Amino acid sequence: MWSASRRSFVRTVAAAGSGVGVVGCLGSGESVSILAAGSLAVVVGDHLGTRFESETGIACRGEYYGTNAVMRMIEDGRKYPDVVVSADDALLRDRLYGEHVSWDVSFASNVVGIAYAPDTRFGERLETGDPWYDIARDADTGELAISDPDLDPLGYRAIHAFRLAEREHGLDGFAETVADAAYREPEEPQLLAGVEAGNRTAAVVYRNMAADHGLPFHSFPEAYDFSNPDYADRYAEASYTTDEGYTATGAPVVYNATVVENADSPDAGREFVRFLADSGEVLRENGFETDGFPRTHGDVPAEVTSG
Template identity: 60%
Template sequence: MVSNGTEASCSRRSVLAAVGTGIAGGVAGCLDSSASVSVLAAGSLAQTVEHHVGPAFESETDTAVHGEYYGSNALLRMVEDRMKTPDVVVSADATLLRDRLYDEYVSGDVEFATNVLGICYAPSTELGERLDAGEPWYEPVRDADDGAVAITEPDLDPLGYRALLAFELAERKHGLDGFRDTVGEAVYREPEEPQLLAGVAAGNRAAAISYRNMAVDHDLPFRSFPPAYNFADPAYADDYATVSFVTDDGYEVVGRPIVYNAAIPDDADNPDAAESLVSFLATSPSLLETAGLSVPEPYPQTAGAEPGVDL
């Protein structure tokens, strides 16, 4: 899971002990009550941060969380181009963050959660009715009208390129000749990840390829893809790695398990609050799971030399 030759280290227990020190030692008492921390995060975490992590962190520390949310590839480009200078960066693809930001912008990160890829749908539509009737997901998706199914824009967002990679793996597994190309051309590509499920929730779009937590956010039905292509099972990592996608700026993405990670830029305006927020993410598994994410062993775990984490 760790690129650039960096090995993730520290067990779940030791990381919790290390990063938990700040909170257990009374973070609220050492941060200014007027303080805030700026977060540039993956769009799939918009509701998680706004309705779960942010309020809980502010209650714990008297520090407000100000978030902006984009596809991870897009937001990492913003950091590279100095268009955004957040205190904390959160990516839905840990390797992508390391490839783009290590050395020049950040010195380490904390992996804190995973997710599951699948299809979220409107039950009142024909596609939804067929899914509820037990049909394999790919049959109604293949039959759907152009634009009835949405993915996020693959050049901007890991969710988008994971959807295309899942189509290719499903094509191989189920013998669906031409499925990736046919469906990949027919889907609507949403450029704003936080808006992916708006059309589904309104009944204007039949379905979207999404993460489980996003379906939880919108209280919509969700069917997880099989482990062979839901990018949630490390046991399938070698199979995931047999498919790839090249973004418009030439970055080649190889299929890999979904891992969220957080990093603190070296030039963060409020590094103390940033360290506290990353610690909070790493020590709040129940909060993240309530939001629809997964926090299995060995998370949290660290890579590099993240500030505030004693490796």
């Protein structure tokens, strides 16, 4: 476990690096390959990846998809990363523990809500205080985008939020109506591209994604924004079963990372996870929640946690 203070831990990991690998931060010599949740693409590519390489000399090679798609790729043997980073700690543990991994480090949380184009009727109504659920229910088919819930935790969290909002606000039939009308984006990193291009007016996203794209963000209430552990029991009242039969129960958003057991560069992978776990300041600056992190699960190697 981390026994040193965060300040001393930062000094300790200065030679360890932090950043999900991304296209564009490749270098010569040793490298680490990362398969990660799409919501991390910008913060890692623009902030953490280059810092990791400059401080360690280890180049980053990363790919970004919905986390459920990430798990499928590893299980099916289509991808062989050194590090896997999930936007749902339970999903990683349910799918990869035993055969592929034996430990993980949780490093951040997030807030779910709506990013929107301000110069649209949807955005104007949000900014004048109309309830988001009335606006969403009035929206045209395809106007609101969500990530594909069969591929990505952000997608099934959108469904969870709709179902919890229906109960919270007494909105009979709301969840099914809004979910059926929403455009489902199969590539999480592209979720806001339609809003920026004017093809959509809004999307259900994590707070950091709105910040990444310079779009205004309207957080859902804590009762269904999946940010507050005190609401865990309420979040758990919603669930979604994917097309492959995995049932995701509502829970606070928790990101976690680990090194896969057949990694080509396990040492570089552990350095990456160690640095990522202590990147709280950068993550906070970019819209993530980091109070109470990092946390460990399983038999975490000493070189990841020592300080």
